[in-house]
Amino acid sequence: MAAAVCRSRVSQTGPVLGIVSRTCHTTTLKTRYDALVIGGGHNGLVAAAYLQKGGINTAVLERRHVLGGAAVSEEIIPGFHFSRASYLLSLLRPHIYRDLELKKHGLKVYMRDPHAFTPMLEEGVGGRPPRSLLLGSDLEKNMQEIGKFSEKDAKAFPAFLTHLEKLACAIHPLLDSPPVDIPGITQGPLRSRLAALKTLRPLVKSGLSLGKNIPDFYELITAPILKILNRWFESEPLRATLATDAVIGAMTSPSNPGSGYVLLHHIMGELEKEKGAWGYVEGGMGGVSKAIANSACASGAAIFTEKEVGQVLIGKDGRAEGVVLKDGTEVRSKIVLSNATAYTTFTKLAPESSLPPEFVKAVSQIDYTSPVTKINVAVDRLPNFLAAPNAPDGKPGPHHQCSIHLNCESVDVLEAAYREGKQGRPSSRPMLEMCIPSVLDPTLAPPGCHVVSIFTQFTPYWLEGGRAWAEEDRQNFANSAFHWIEQYAPGFKSSIVGKDILTPPDLERIFGLTGGNIFQGAMTLDQLYLARPLPSVSDYRSPIKGLYLCGSGCHPGGGVMGASGWNAALTALADIRRS
Structure with a gap:
């Protein structure tokens, strides 16, 4: 119906x-x-x-x-x-x-909890569904989920979160002030130079907040995120899930220097006074x-x-x-x-x-390089994931409200997708972040139907050989993304009633984002x-x-x-x- x-x-x-x-x-x-x-x-x-x-x-x-x-x-x-x-x-x-x-x-705002779901592409054991990783605000549940892949990682996870929170909080004073006025401090009359020194206050405040963690902060913002994650964790699904926040929106890989800062940028927010939380806007x-x-x-x-x-x-x-x-x-x-x-x-x-x-x-x-193609999809039913089958009553499960990470079982999958994008080829197994906001917000779709947001990487602005995107290229890439979703949630393709495909050139043309870069640079x-x-x-x-x-x-x-x-x-x- x-x-x-x-x-x-x-x-x-x-x-x-x-x-x-x-x-x-x-x-x-x-x-x-x-x-x-x-x-x-x-x-x-x-x-x-x-x-x-x-x-x-x-x-x-x-x-x-x-x-x-x-x-x-x-x-x-x-x-x-x-x-x-x-x-x-x-x-x-x-x-x-x-x-x-x-x-x-x-x-x-509709708060999301849990907030991340990473299903596996694997055969279930003993008739059970494939494994998945579900992360939210409940630390005990997170440790249980991570423990399915590594008990060692489950024990390390709380300390990792505390460590990241310290580094993220220290950057807040820098967000709400212009950068240090270097010309003002170094040029002009002494009186104006002394006045310009006040622009150092946010930097000093951040430094004092970091204290002995300054070396850790420096390493995180300059290092490849994989270096940091390898130090903390051994399980691939956890490392890959965390690594997605280090590359999302960026033409980079977890092995590239600077990807650590992208992760920090994505975890330093708060919503309804809850640090690091993300939500859907009605x-x-x-x-x-x-x-x-x-x-x-x-x-x-x-x-x-x-x-x-x-x-x-x-x-x-x-x-x-x-x-x-x-x-x-x-x-x-x-x-x-x-x-x-x-x-x-x-x-x-x-x-x-x-x-x-x-x-x-x-x-x-x-540099306005962009790896992003955004695909908006209207569907007539909820996706039914092999790793978390839908309830008989058809109601959404906790995982439906999450950022659903597909093709994120291992960092190697992300690295391979990045290399293809750098060579001018849309990734044949793209990194997909899938959200279904209508699960929490009923204003977005007719009853029983849903809107699906698919944030994909890696797609170049220019295709191999410097060729511009044609309509056939856009449709082919969207079909490739749908093919991969189908592997995790059979029946997805047949649920689609409409779609909107926005490649980097489309994001530039429609929204004025030079190069299609979602960060304006x-x-x-x-x-x-x-x-x-x-x-x-x-x-x-x-x-x-x-x-x-x-x-x-x-x-x-x-x-x-x-x-x-x-x-x-x-x-x-x-x-x-x-x-």
């Missing part, structure tokens, strides 16, 4: 629809504001909210018909509402959550963006969709003084904040004549902190006075965190008050 309902819903509803967040973006666009924000992604909205709260009359100009950037909800298959790009919440900074009163403005990730937009609007900000910026206007004095839209409309302002990538901002929006050639060259060399050691996105613009200020960067291409980086927008807004406010 559910299958019939789902399929009839798809066939009757007609064309693909988009969900537009109904906020104050319907107000009339004026010709002048104090501040303009290019792009209605979550960081741009956070920046607008704080600027407006600071007394700066602010407008947000979003290119698409829907707010949120990559943190967006769309009804891409009639009757099914998807977090089309970003799909989980954890990293949003707690002070932003509180300051902007996001719960009051409509944000509702209505999809656009619910986060909508709540931030509602908060900004409540303070008086104006937010507009379908207003594509063509160029930043530069005055005779070399300062940014507004923008011109693609339709020719000019909107003036005292400052402009760009939520776009550094590449888009400085090679497409800023006039070439306004920037030094050496700076433009440096911008062109920023690779989270490699040469593109973090003082060097994000470049050393000369790590303080959110651009070479053009009055033009700021506020997207996740800035420090502290990617994820639905809001810290880049917060730091950029405070930097701009400080400059305005000094002028």
Whole structure:
């Protein structure tokens, strides 16, 4: 019956629809504001909210018909509402959550527990299902699960979590502040240099928090994560499951230096005061963006969709003084904040004549390599995993609410997938992170039906020989991903009623993510902190006075965190008050 309902819903509803967040973006666009924000992604909205709260009359100009950037909800298959790009919440900074009163403005989160499920591809023993690894907040249950593969690892796991938590907590002061002001400390009159020393406080605070763990922290952020995991654990399913967080969204492997930092970045969040927790946003990730937009609007900000910026206007004095839209409309302002990538901002929006050639060259060399293809799928029934068969009553099991890690039985499988991607071939056995948010959030799909998010790696931007993706390539890769899911959950392919395939070029075209990189720039050691996105613009200020960067291409980086927008807004406010 559910299958019939789902399929009839798809066939009757007609064309693909988009969900537009109904906020104050319907107000009339004026010709002048104090501040303009290019792009209605979550960081741009956070920046607008704080600027407006600071007394700066602010407008947000979003290119698409829907707010949120990559943190967006769309009804891409009639009757099914998807977090089309970003799909989980954890990293949003707690002070932003509180300051902007996001719960009051409509944000509702479904906590996941357990949170990770890794089924095995193996023959069951004695008629039992294949083994699986299920991890959540219950430490005793985690140890029992790990003990199925290694008693030694089960005993080591609590100490490993404590160790990681110490390192993750120490980084928090760095997230909520701009990087150290090196030019301010080393140049200019003594008085201003002494004043700039205060930018060292977050770094000192982090160092004091780490204490004797500084060497461990240094090793984790610079080492291959496999080196760390091999020291702690011996069982392949546990190492591979943990290693996925060290490579997700990054064109890297567990054996590459720097993959340890990617792991740290993904575990340093909290949700509902629970450290390291991840959850689903009601209505999809656009619910986060909508709540931030509602908060900004409540303070008086104006937010507009379908207003594509063509160029930043530069005055005779070399300062940014507004923008011109693609339709020719000019909107003036005292400052402009760009939520776009550094590449888009400085090679497409800023006039070439306004920037030094050496700076433009440096911008062109920023690494935007992406390994990600996101596949959104509508299904008419729950996947039925061999390792955890569905209940007779059809109700979801605990594992259905998790991040389901497929093709993650061993690190060797991840390494092989990475090597294929680096050679320009979509991985023939891709790493798959599968989520079914409709298990907890009934607003996303018709009764009995579900939305499935499949985050896949490794797929290159350009295929072998420098060839662009064709529709046949996209369908072939999706079918390959579905084939592998079928191995773990027979019947999955026949449950599909619609799909949306987003390769790296698609992520770039639709969401403005240069190279398809979900972090607005690779989270490699040469593109973090003082060097994000470049050393000369790590303080959110651009070479053009009055033009700021506020997207996740800035420090502290990617994820639905809001810290880049917060730091950029405070930097701009400080400059305005000094002028």
